[in-house]
Amino acid sequence: xxxxxxxxxxxxxxxxxxxxxxxxxxxxxxxxxxxxxxxxxxxxxxxxxxxxxxxxxxxxxxxxxxxxxxxxxxxxxxxxxxxxxxxxxxxxxxxxxxxxxxxxxxxxxxxxxxxxxxxxxxxxxxxxxxxxxxxxxxxxxxxxxxxxxxxxxxxxxxxxxxxxxxxxxxxxxxxxxxxxxxxxxxxxxxxxxxxxxxxxxxxxxxxxxxxxxxxxxxx
Amino acid sequence: xxxxxxxxxxxxxxxxxxxxxxxxxxxxxxxxxxxxxxxxxxxxxxxxxxxxxxxxxxxxxxxxxxxxxxxxxxxxxxxxxxxxxxxxxxxxxxxxxxxxxxxxxxxxxxxxxxxxxxxxxxxxxxxxxxxxxxxxxxxxxxxxxxxxxxxxxxxxxxxxxxxxxxxxxxxxxxxxxxxxxxxxxxxxxxxxxxxxxxxxxxxxxxxxxxxxxxxxxxx
DNA sequence: AAATAAATTTAGATTAGTCTAAAAATAATT
DNA sequence: AATTATTTTTAGACTAATCTAAATTTATTT
Ligand SMILES: [Mn+2]
Ligand SMILES: [Mn+2]
Ligand SMILES: [Mn+2]
Ligand SMILES: [Mn+2]
Numbered sequence: 001x002x003x004x005x006x007x008x009x010x011x012x013x014x015x016x017x018x019x020x021x022x023x024x025x026x027x028x029x030x031x032x033x034x035x036x037x038x039x040x041x042x043x044x045x046x047x048x049x050x051x052x053x054x055x056x057x058x059x060x061x062x063x064x065x066x067x068x069x070x071x072x073x074x075x076x077x078x079x080x081x082x083x084x085x086x087x088x089x090x091x092x093x094x095x096x097x098x099x100x101x102x103x104x105x106x107x108x109x110x111x112x113x114x115x116x117x118x119x120x121x122x123x124x125x126x127x128x129x130x131x132x133x134x135x136x137x138x139x140x141x142x143x144x145x146x147x148x149x150x151x152x153x154x155x156x157x158x159x160x161x162x163x164x165x166x167x168x169x170x171x172x173x174x175x176x177x178x179x180x181x182x183x184x185x186x187x188x189x190x191x192x193x194x195x196x197x198x199x200x201x202x203x204x205x206x207x208x209x210x211x212x213x214x215x216x217x218x219x
Numbered sequence: 220x221x222x223x224x225x226x227x228x229x230x231x232x233x234x235x236x237x238x239x240x241x242x243x244x245x246x247x248x249x250x251x252x253x254x255x256x257x258x259x260x261x262x263x264x265x266x267x268x269x270x271x272x273x274x275x276x277x278x279x280x281x282x283x284x285x286x287x288x289x290x291x292x293x294x295x296x297x298x299x300x301x302x303x304x305x306x307x308x309x310x311x312x313x314x315x316x317x318x319x320x321x322x323x324x325x326x327x328x329x330x331x332x333x334x335x336x337x338x339x340x341x342x343x344x345x346x347x348x349x350x351x352x353x354x355x356x357x358x359x360x361x362x363x364x365x366x367x368x369x370x371x372x373x374x375x376x377x378x379x380x381x382x383x384x385x386x387x388x389x390x391x392x393x394x395x396x397x398x399x400x401x402x403x404x405x406x407x408x409x410x411x412x413x414x415x416x417x418x419x420x421x422x423x424x425x426x427x428x429x430x431x432x433x434x435x436x437x438x
Numbered sequence: 439a440a441a442t443a444a445a446t447t448t449a450g451a452t453t454a455g456t457c458t459a460a461a462a463a464t465a466a467t468t
Numbered sequence: 469a470a471t472t473a474t475t476t477t478t479a480g481a482c483t484a485a486t487c488t489a490a491a492t493t494t495a496t497t498t
Contacts, residue, residue: 088337089330089334089337091329091333095329098327099327099329106322107321110314110318114309115308
């Protein structure tokens, strides 16, 4: 099998490629992994030998089909565990990530398929992120940041961009949760901040920065 | 924190001390850990520096209070996870050990206390082994091997000594499960094999070796 | 097109955990 | 009590993952 470290590198590379849509740099990986570029270069050689990535010196890396599938299976495990923690063990959505970072490396096909079944085959995790299937296939939901919508648009809260506990706790305080209806009442010309109505009840002011990190679709 | 490897050494030492009731040897640890004596010596130095064990060259080792508590917390996690797998995820008692060997190293107090609550605070694991409490306190149940009982004794199945899948599967085939009533109908003089009646229904012949590995108490 | 800056790779060390082979200490036999 | 056998420790080496510092390559400026 692959080491805990190899799995984390694959996941980091997957997320960077997904985000940037092109070959990712040694430095970008180093930053994401909280390590040094020299360490990354060593690992890239190993992952390349194992056919997980396409790598040529100085040219950046992409994942091979094998590498992408491996990364997606780890992401599947991460998101299923997060869902389990929230649905069955009373964790809040801002508490699950660090534990899931450990649990995602547990190696047992039966375990993860039983967790999936136990949760009744959820499609998304507690943050609205889609859960890849057992073959590593992922359906990307077509949501966009709230900041891309206009006054009087009526939206459905689908997910978050920023996953940090502090952002998630801020949303809790505003009573903004997955599935909520968010209607844009006003957009301030000066700073693009928004006045929104959540579930036809509460009215809030949120900054454009916040709106950029809330994913919605038209209702 | 302590590494995965350190935790496994502590657990091995705990089990050997419990079994033999005295200081354990480097070789015994090496055998249990599937490693070499030289490697064990290195690790003993480290565990001693960290005050987990009492160690003097050539004299064998015992656990300090700190080491014992640490070992028992790991055993607590192992047994709670085994219980979770059986009770909630449809694992059989012969399938849980290897997965629990991984899960026992997950580091999250909230996780393990929520699992405990979710299972309604079980006292024993799927093999009848007692689950230490959150402080590492363990109540040893007073059961004895079936081989220590006599003809016409009526017993309650409490646990197993051997935890191997093959032994557990053999018990499944005989329909012998935790909580069953086992009455000794006859003991063969020649080889000490037993004729037993399980739950007042089925009669089986089992070898003395098997009887030594079934833990029971008088009903 | 040179010169300079930035990114990346290589070289050489370090740490945890492991190993083999040799040395030292303890235990068992004669 | 001396010899032999067993156990344990030490010495030195290896791998995975990491680091710093230096060398090399690529990108950006002048
Ligand atoms: Mn997460
Ligand atoms: Mn998530
Ligand atoms: Mn077990
Ligand atoms: Mn058990």
